[in-house]
Amino acid sequence: MNQVGIVSDYSQAMTYELHYWPTIQGRGEFVRLALEATGTSYVDVARSAADTGKGVAAMQRFMDLKSTRHPPFAPPFLKDGDFVVGQTAAILQYLAPTLKLVARNEQAGIWTMQIQLTIADMVTEAHDTHHPIASSLYYEDQKAEALRRAGDFCKERMPKFMKWFERVLAQNPAGNRYLVGNRMSYADLSLFQLVEGLRYAFPLASEKVLVRTPLVLALHHRIATQPRVAAYLKSDRRLAFSEEGVFRRYPELDVG
Amino acid sequence: MNQVGIVSDYSQAMTYELHYWPTIQGRGEFVRLALEATGTSYVDVARSAADTGKGVAAMQRFMDLKSTRHPPFAPPFLKDGDFVVGQTAAILQYLAPTLKLVARNEQAGIWTMQIQLTIADMVTEAHDTHHPIASSLYYEDQKAEALRRAGDFCKERMPKFMKWFERVLAQNPAGNRYLVGNRMSYADLSLFQLVEGLRYAFPLASEKVLVRTPLVLALHHRIATQPRVAAYLKSDRRLAFSEEGVFRRYPELDVG
DSSP states (O other), rough: OOHHHHHHHHHHTTOOEEEEEOOOTTTTHHHHHHHHTOOOOOOEGSSSGGGTSSSSHHHHHHOOSSSOOSSOOOSSSSEETTTTEHHHHHHHHHHHHHOOOOOOSSSHHHHHHHHHHHHHHHHHHHHHHHOOOOOTTTTTGGHHHHHHHHHIIIIHHHHHHHHHHHHHHHTTTOOOSSSTTSSOOOHHHHHHHHHHHHHHHOOOOHHHTTTHHHHHHHHHHHHTTTTHHHHHHHSSOOOOOOTTTSSSSOGGGOOO | HOOOOOOOHHHTTTTTEEEOTTTTTTTHHHHHHHHHTTTOOOOOOOOOOOGGTTTTHHHHHHHHHHSSSSOOOOSOOOETEEEESSHHHHHHHHHHHHHHHHHSSSHHHHHHHHHHHHHHHHHHHHHHHSSSSSTOOGGGGGGGHHHHHHHHHHIIIHHHHHHHHHHHHHHHHSSSSSSSSSSOHHHHHHHHHHHHHHHHHHHHHHHHHHHHHHHHHHHHHHHHHHHHHHHHHSSSTSOOOOTTSSSSSOOGOOOO
């Protein structure tokens, strides 16, 4: 009897399933980073082959099920055995204790969540620079509005948000290496990804802002060089940024 | 020695402080409803008299402090003694166990949070119907864009969100009286407030949608008639909706 095989099967049954659109980083990337940075085993369902019962169709089928107790509103969502959770911040809140990406202390946990929700707000605002009218319309059909919204985002919102993250690092009583306490949390991974996205989408505007937030830049570097994150970023599991995702490089929107 | 006085002072020191803009319901209302529905004692700081050391100036002073460990990005925020928490969903997550507005079961708690975050997403989209370009500009300066965004919101987004809430109620294995399990949670209070806001801002469009979501309407009625909520709604602590808040009645945006 092959005990290793048994252990392996058991472990596979318990493997997390990440469900997200297969061709973009999008909001799924915040979850993927948490899994990758901790060496956690997972299946990226919609990116897996349809002939194994996976693929986008499998994700869509699950979303339409009438029998699910916890139907997700939209991807990303995570399946952990029978338990299903959607909404990026809720997925991270669920995973974090097991992945040791949050302090056990209740107040530190709530503070981490608060930072994550502020990152999520900024991600939505970054998305809305290219889709200020409707996600269902093409960019080209809302370009005039996008130019106006991106101007405000680059000149007002981006500095305001980044200054706040800088302040959180500066006022952390445990030191300025991480957002919460003196260990990496999922919020640090998410802030790394936010900076990555801003640099891709708004190279000029983000440079102007980031030069004034050295602690944020140092954190970004710290995460990028964490061994598991660095290996992931070089792997083909890391999708490229593109003009299909949340962060899009349209030079006319980069009001530097 | 007056022991009652001592107890009273002690209790006052422990009273929650809610910090939010004093003239609008806004996002603060989701926290206020949780406090009111549970008969929890709190001080509405920015709505209190400046000569008692409170008022908007006190809220602003606190936000600017360089010494706070957990500086809030924006109101609302809650102070519980020395602990400070911002972001509506994080405040509710923090308060809920004490106020008994969430199940103790971890998975039910995460599910409640997921629903709350989806409500929060819809609140942001409702806000952006009148401010699709920049919160810092007047409505009149983005009215053309607002008309386009509101059209999509009323015809696509509102039905999609409300249909999901209806489905959550219909697929709740514990019955369709509440969103999670068979007891009122903070998500039920928030969905009540969302329906209130939609009916105020979009009377025609929301009527068309709500007629197809009878479970959501029944939940709204159940919350409105909960004795403490009903008493609160009749009190002068409940501010009126207005064209300064998140939900604004501009008839031209109500694409019914």
